[in-house]
Amino acid sequence: MDSVNLDVLKASVRWIESGRRVLLVTIVKTWGSSPRPEGAMLAICEDGSVAGSVSGGCIEDDLIDRVRRLGIEQTLPEAVTYGISADEAHRFGLPCGGTIELVLEPLTRASGIDALCRRVAAGELVARSLDMKSGVASFAPAHSTDGVAFDGHRLVTIHGPRYRMLVIGAGQLSNYLCQIALGLDYQVTVCDPREEYTDSWHVPGTTLVRTMPDDTVLDMKLDERCAVIALTHDPKLDDLALMEAIKTPAFYVGALGSRRNNAARRERLETYFDLGKDELSRLRGPVGIYIGSRTPPEIAVSILAEVTALKNGVTLPGEFQVGGAKAMLDIAADERTSCGVAGPR
Template identity: 90%
Template sequence: MDSVNLEVLKASVRWIESGRRVLLVTVVKTWGSSPRPEGAMLAICEDGSVVGSVSGGCIEDDLIDRVRQLGIEQTCPEAMKYGISAEEAHRFGLPCGGTIELVLEPLTRASCIDELCRRVGAGQLVARSLDMKSGAARLVPAHATDGVDFDGHRLLTVHGPRYRMLVIGAGQLSSYLCQIALGLDYQVTVCDPREEYTDTWHVPGTTLVRTMPDDTVLDMKLDERCAVIALTHDPKLDDLALMEAVRTPAFYVGALGSRRNNAARRERLEKHFDLNRSELVRLRGPVGIYIGSRTPPEIAVSILAEVTAVKNGVALPSEFRVEEAKATLDIAMNEKTSCAVMQRH
């Protein structure tokens, strides 16, 4: 679930509890290009206050204007389409050919939004089933592969963390990385058996474990919606965990370190842990994309940019990868130095 959507639901609960009427707007289908994906949400209070987004501006403005002029008088959900004509698509800021279908749902205390927030806050993955005719909603367990489903009679939306991230090491870089990962809606586990690091760990929303990282990898039963990032620089902690991680379906396995350390790590894993080439090729390192990052927050952004690209199936050009980018810079610097020497002579 998009963490922005959780803010939408929380705002809806606050408004409902204060006695105000609320309209929940959900993107249920898109055709062509669309600014927001299926499942994106917007909550509109009867006074025109809003939280969330379904398009990027113009559709929101139209819906807010509708609420301000007509109020929220409907008692059952209804579906609405924008962008059917080229003129309407242009008016509402949709790309050429883009069409978006929304479900507009008036919320009440019986809409199960407060219970949904409670379950999501507890780390559960929940599906909310909405009957379009009656407006009745119920909550059922969901699977990570479930998505938005709308057939005109029932709307099923999925809420809660779908992706997990295991971060090995509880140092300063991990702190920044985990804060951003939480904003990206990962369920984050931090593993570090070293007391000098775990005793000072303080990132709310993460789960801290003090077991050996390779044991944690096995205990978590990693699947294709998991990422593993090793940040300790300690082979005793990183190597065994990475060995286990590359043998799982995890979509991302990577380790921090210089190009030299990365090459040494691969050599160790191949020589001492019998990893084959197909397993080694799954290990990413040095992790991140090249943005000239130097500080821990910048490095965290670099790493999570690469994780996001891999998760979304985006193939990054070789010059974006840290190893290739730095090798290119080394060549350029050597050529510059050689030219300078030749000019002096």
């Protein structure tokens, strides 16, 4: 769960506990372009106060106006659709004629939102199943690959702790990468036992630890909602983190470095740490997608673009990745040279 949806649920709990009625709005389906993804939430208090969003603002305005005029009289969930016609799409700010389906659920103490927030705070990944006919919600363990499901009779939403990112190294590149990662809503931990780097580290919102990287990986108990990125260029630190991270379910494990350094790293991990081919196949490196990046901020964007693609289940062709793209550029340069054409300088 991202922090936006968690804030929505926490606001709902506060309003319910103060004796006010609340309408929880969840995106369950989109067609065409949509400003917010399936699973995004909006809570509307009976006084018109809101938390979260489901569009660029126009649908929120319509729902708020409805609550202010009619109150929250409904007792059962209902599904509504915006943007079927071109006029509606324009009116509600849905680009490219997009359509969005929402479930409007009136919340009470019996909805269990407070218990859901407690389970998320405890680190659980939870599936909340809402029966549209009765309005009764139930909870069950979920998997990281689960998503929003709605068949008109039952709505299942997935709730859990934020995605976590472990960054090895507190250098300049880490500074830029962590700032962007925070904006992407990761819970960021930076590990570096070197005092010369940690003494000058200052990125608000991150957690800095000075323990050895392999110990940190083990202590964090990484799961499918975690990413590990090694950025020190020091094999004594990067290799320690990678040898343990590769064995975890983390969805992304990668290390900075050239193609030559990456090949040497794989050889070290296989020879000295007894990692198998299958385990090493999970290691991404050189990290990032090829965008011609040169400066630390550009490299940070490149790396996080690749992390985001994996997180969202997007498989990038080899030529999009830094190693594959540079290999293709080398081939092109060799071909130009063999043809007597000077390459770029």
